[in-house]
Amino acid sequence: MTRWDAETAVVGLGAWGASALWRLASRGVDVIGFERFAPGHALGSSHGHARVLRLACPQHPGLVPLAQRSRELWSEMEDTGQERLLVVCGALTVGTENGPLAGGALRAARAHGVRVRTFSASALRFQYPRHTGVPHRHIGVYEPSAALIRPERAVRTAVALAEEAGARVLADCRVTRVEPVPGGVRLYTAQRPVRVRQVVLTAGAWLTGFLPELPLETVRRPLAWFRPYEPDSGFGPEEFPAFARELEDGRVLWGNGAEGGDGVELGLDDAGVAAKPVDPEDTDRSVTSQDWSEPARILPVRLPGLRPRPTRVALSTRTRTPDGRFLLGRPGGDARLVVAGGENGYGFALAPAIGEALADVVRGDAPATGLGFLSPDRFR
């Protein structure tokens, strides 16, 4: 008879895997987590200064229940782990009323009763004067309860809570192969193979190393910090909340108010060469001027109070699917395998609820929210 080393393994302890580990262990599942680096590292997607938590998720109204549940679980994590993880700062979304960004946020808010305030372009210019060049046909959607999350601290807290609840964690331990065997899965590492009944793959950009058929693409995601010309000039988080702003050419400029000496954190999605596909195994995170020159170029007309030369530039990766929605579920209905990944810029905030949904799938419980729209089989 096969002896199993654990009921379930989680491979990859970024935001999603760490949360899955926590939610599985807290339900009494015998679970073991593998992380190829140290939890809270800076080589995946779950690191940096801050991640924004919005309830009115523009990407899909079906995500709002996940965001709402996550909000509760983030607070629980803060209380139990006794670490400050959330800073309420509000968030602004700007774009056309029927478009994907501001329009999406508005539709999500209306569908789920999330409290938001809307602004016409002229009201926006008055309320948030640091944003210039907003076209007349754009609106602003402000969500006062949106918060910033401290990502590395949050990942480490989730892992610590999972361990307290009984999970075993193998850090600096890369899983090199996942082999389905009758009734379970064998995982290979530099040490002896580990046999489990089910595996949850939350390996972020590295997922395709296990499941090459998944239609995932990893791209570089540069971030740059720009200091204001004048100190105290309205770029602090109170006057200049976290924002995502659609530009006329469809790209999205996003950022967070200045919290430290580095200035305002800014990113520009789909910014030409900076967003070129990369091999996730190439962990070179060096940056070039191409990574920040495009956001810097548009600053004088969009956020003219900021100096166009960044004080700091950092690189991370993001992984995307063809339809922009991430994957969560059992590929091909395999009872030994659960996968979650391919998220594009809003998944950190949802991590605790995703961890809970993964625990539901592992245990065969019905998830609290309908997640069929995230099925990994939709591209087959």
Ligand SMILES: Cc1cc2nc3c(=O)[nH]c(=O)nc-3n(C[C@H](O)[C@H](O)[C@H](O)COP(=O)(O)OP(=O)(O)OC[C@H]3O[C@@H](n4cnc5c(N)ncnc54)[C@H](O)[C@@H]3O)c2cc1C
């Ligand atoms: C610059 C940037 C800004 C963002 N802003 C926001 C935001 O404001 N709000 C928001 O909600 N979301 C945001 N996101 C998205 C969010 O950060 C991601 O959706 C989330 O971090 C994804 O987490 P993950 O656990 O899937 O991936 P990762 O964090 O990459 O975790 C995958 C883990 O798997 C491990 N791993 C891989 N292969 C193996 C292996 N073979 N063996 C063992 N371990 C392995 C990796 O080391 C890694 O730790 C942003 C992302 C980026 C990059």
